[in-house]
């Protein structure tokens with residue numbers, strides 16, 4: 563972390579040693595405010611509190627809101643945005659749900675995505691150039707976390723199939739694999755000395771789908787939510803949403819997409835394969851080794867509701883798994 567300390571401003575020894583830790587960024591900012599000093603932090607112009615709207619430095623902000631696709635109907639209310647932006651899983655920024663402030667350190671421009679593996683020609687494309695080549699729409703989707711809570715979000719984005727087309731994979735490609743950024747300077751948990759609990763984690767975060775799943779109508783690349791470009795804590799500027807699978811499949815802040823003929827090993831599978839598999843399709847009848855998946859707590863309410871097979875999206879996706887033998891489809 564680069565800090566320009568103005569003359570005459572004494573940073574206490576204590577603060578100085580935690581400069582790298584970023585978990586303490588808020589404290590640092592408070593200290594700065596208290597002294598009235600000016601200080602330059604990378605991305606400071608972009609950094610806002612977790613409750614703030616998307617940043618003014620975001621050149622895609624004017625694209626939203628986008629037209630809702632009426633095909634995707636809900637059986638429940640949307641999760642209120644103020645609740646959703648304060649309850650997130652984004653392990654790069656911490657192991658609790660309260661990572662929204664830490665996630666503001668994420669620098670979302672410039673942002674590019676590397677496309678490689680079994681494609682006609684590997685390339686790197688800027689995020690804003692992707693936006694020029696796809697059709698944005700809004701979809702109301704349910705999201706079921708493997709931890710047995712759920713939310714309902716108005717996502718903006720485009721079908722993953724449009725990005726697959728753009729990537730021009732070879733016909734021999736059987737899987738698509740995604741990678742999140744790796745940057746210990748902004749993600750505390752990728753900085754093992756300061757965050758010991760994350761020491762053994764196989765960063766960067768990875769996820770994968772079969773090509774059939776990637777080209778399924780439901781697979782959605784998310785670039786916005788609640789009628790705005792994506793909040794950082796939601797995985798800006800580009801994340802996946804596959805609503806029939808447990809939430810960990812919906813990888814955030816994607817920087818690389820690789821086509822391959824080998825089944826990718828995802829982040830949580832690498833951490834604990836006995837509990838988190840490749841398929842991870844939602845099924846209320848198949849318990850997690852440590853808890854039941856029969857019901858879910860609806861975020862923003864005190865209610866538990868029954869969980870549905872494929873999270874209620876069976877008519878779209880069940881056909882893809884017909885006749886598959888010997889696969890653990892629901893973990």
Ligand SMILES: Nc1nc2c(c(=O)[nH]1)N[C@H]1C(S)=C(S)[C@@H](COP(=O)(O)O)O[C@H]1N2
Pocket residue numbers: 649650651652653654706707708742767795796797809810811812813814815
């Ligand atoms: N890179 C990355 N992607 C991630 C995660 C993560 O920790 N890191 N958590 C996953 C999990 S477990 C869930 S439930 C969702 C949470 O998305 P939300 O914070 O937008 O609700 O993001 C998924 N994508």
Ligand SMILES: [Mo]
Pocket residue numbers: 651706707708709808809810
């Ligand atoms: Mo999750």
